[in-house]
């Protein structure tokens with residue numbers, strides 16, 4: 001059966017605009033597809049262009065600063081013609097959830113966590129505040145915030161880093177997006193909490209049948225969770241394929257070096273069982 005992709009990008013290039021009018025190329029002519037319902041990992045050293053690539057998919061690229069071109073960009077059932085296509089804003093609000101590294105900065109310190117999530121339902125679904133607050137509690141419950149109904153009226157500062165990231169994830173999945181883009185969602189967290197957050201993302205993916213694009217430096221995570229791996233180096237995708245195959249027998253020296261930096265892939269207990 002033909003693979004079902006939620007994102008298809010072809011010939012995507014990103015360059016920074018410079019004052020002397022010669023653009024500085026940062027991402028060069030990359031093509032990739034994100035299969036439905038799976039975890040695709042985008043890996044690569046710092047500065048390789050991972051976050052820039054994600055910003056295009058999210059419609060968050062600052063077009064005054066960057067010049068973006070592509071021969072094709074399809075996200076769900078929408079073929080985008082340019083990066084400032086109005087369609088992006090709609091997709092970002094409803095069909096694509098986004099989680100970043102720093103949960104502290106994603107949350108508004110002046111608003112209760114429940115209201116921050118409720119606001120999404122008010123803004124995007126025209127819900128009244130009462131119904132929206134109910135939905136917000138449901139979302140907090142879904143990410144395993146204990147006593148969600150009570151905790152919804154607390155402010156972000158009263159939660160730990162891991163809890164804050166759960167709340168950010170609750171906001172990202174609240175409107176039941178079909179795609180979740182997570183840009184190093186655990187790198188600011190304690191190691192023990194990292195595993196819990198990743199397990200949560202994987203569980204939500206399965207429950208909600210979401211596609212996940214996971215940007216990470218951590219090859220251990222890739223080995224455990226990802227289905228597809230895309231390896232970026234200096235703005236290009238230099239290797240791609242099945243996670244297990246890439247972790248066990250990488251083709252490129254660059255990928256080999258990335259893997260060598262993770263001590264325990266070779267004797268890891270194994271990958272999560274089913275791919276479903």
Ligand SMILES: Nc1ncnc2c1ncn2[C@@H]1O[C@H](COP(=O)(O)OP(=O)(O)OP(=O)(O)O)[C@@H](O)[C@H]1O
Pocket residue numbers: 016024026044045046047048049050051052053065
């Ligand atoms: N406004 C800008 N002008 C010029 N270069 C930029 C600009 N913004 C980003 N870059 C460069 O683009 C490259 C890719 O950046 P990007 O943020 O996508 O990297 P990354 O792979 O996400 O790295 P990290 O793992 O550190 O998050 C980097 O070399 C960065 O220095």
Ligand SMILES: [Mg+2]
Pocket residue numbers: 050051052183
């Ligand atoms: Mg980045």
